[in-house]
Amino acid sequence: xxxxxxxxxxxxxxxxxxxxxxxxxxxxxxxxxxxxxxxxxxxxxxxxxxxxxxxxxxxxxxxxxxxxxxxxxxxxxxxxxxxxxxxxxxxxxxxxxxxxxxxxxxxxxxxxxxxxxx
Amino acid sequence: xxxxxxxxxxxxxxxxxxxxxxxxxxxxxxxxxxxxxxxxxxxxxxxxxxxxxxxxxxxxxxxxxxxxxxxxxxxxxxxxxxxxxxxxxxxxxxxxxxxxxxxxxxxxxxxxxxxxxxxxxxxxxxxxxxxxxxxxxxxxxxxx
Numbered sequence: 001x002x003x004x005x006x007x008x009x010x011x012x013x014x015x016x017x018x019x020x021x022x023x024x025x026x027x028x029x030x031x032x033x034x035x036x037x038x039x040x041x042x043x044x045x046x047x048x049x050x051x052x053x054x055x056x057x058x059x060x061x062x063x064x065x066x067x068x069x070x071x072x073x074x075x076x077x078x079x080x081x082x083x084x085x086x087x088x089x090x091x092x093x094x095x096x097x098x099x100x101x102x103x104x105x106x107x108x109x110x111x112x113x114x115x116x117x118x
Numbered sequence: 119x120x121x122x123x124x125x126x127x128x129x130x131x132x133x134x135x136x137x138x139x140x141x142x143x144x145x146x147x148x149x150x151x152x153x154x155x156x157x158x159x160x161x162x163x164x165x166x167x168x169x170x171x172x173x174x175x176x177x178x179x180x181x182x183x184x185x186x187x188x189x190x191x192x193x194x195x196x197x198x199x200x201x202x203x204x205x206x207x208x209x210x211x212x213x214x215x216x217x218x219x220x221x222x223x224x225x226x227x228x229x230x231x232x233x234x235x236x237x238x239x240x241x242x243x244x245x246x247x248x249x250x251x252x253x254x255x256x257x258x259x260x261x262x
Contacts, residue, residue, distance in 0.1 A: 011150075036142060
């Protein structure tokens with residue numbers, strides 16, 4: 001079972017993106033699909049403790065994508081997740097004080113040696 | 119914690135059939151699941167009354183497991199599918215008897231190109247039964 005608080009934070013981020021940043025419903029829908037990967041990766045762990053997970057998000061996406069992942073799609077998923085973590089750290093500074101900015105900036109970097117379909 | 123409900127088939131929209139597999143393995147409130155599937159909450163509560171899997175906690179709040187709900191939606195789709203019976207060679211559909219019958223004294227009349235017309239009699243009511251066939255061969259004619 002996934003952590004419900006994680007899900008609620010994702011929903012809050014999507015609401016913020018729509019109401020404040022003015023993202024369209026299609027963009028919101030895409031963002032939600034991208035963040036579902038993050039929810040599945042975190043599993044029952046709260047987002048505040050995800051840096052302790054051994055597998056990186058990009059590695060998790062590689063394992064999950066049986067038919068291979070498109071380079072642009074993968075980068076897009078990672079960028080959305082990076083945006084989410086930057087937002088969540090700004091909004092909940094105490095809860096996410098353990099998450100370093102350097103770790104967040106590393107999310108969108110694809111591990112070296114990984115083959116992606118271009 | 120879990121409940122027993124009456125289990126009848128519900129009409130599930132195509133939109134829900136597409137979105138339901140994307141539900142996450144977690145407990146949703148009815149409002150959350152209604153938002154994710156883009157259906158009115160009243161519709162969702164109606165489905166819960168018609169057997170959609172859910173549970174209640176000690177405060178009587180309803181919780182829906184995303185994966186279980188997706189499986190239920192899939193089962194509803196399969197439950198609504200009518201069993202099909204493709205017509206075999208020499209068979210036709212009698213409009214009078216409203217059933218599939220073996221055509222008696224069938225004759226093939228070419229119509230145009232590969233399209234032919236099989237015409238015969240219904241063995242039950244004796245009425246005329248017609249059937250259009252592509253690439254008609256002798257196998258289309260009923261034996262005997």
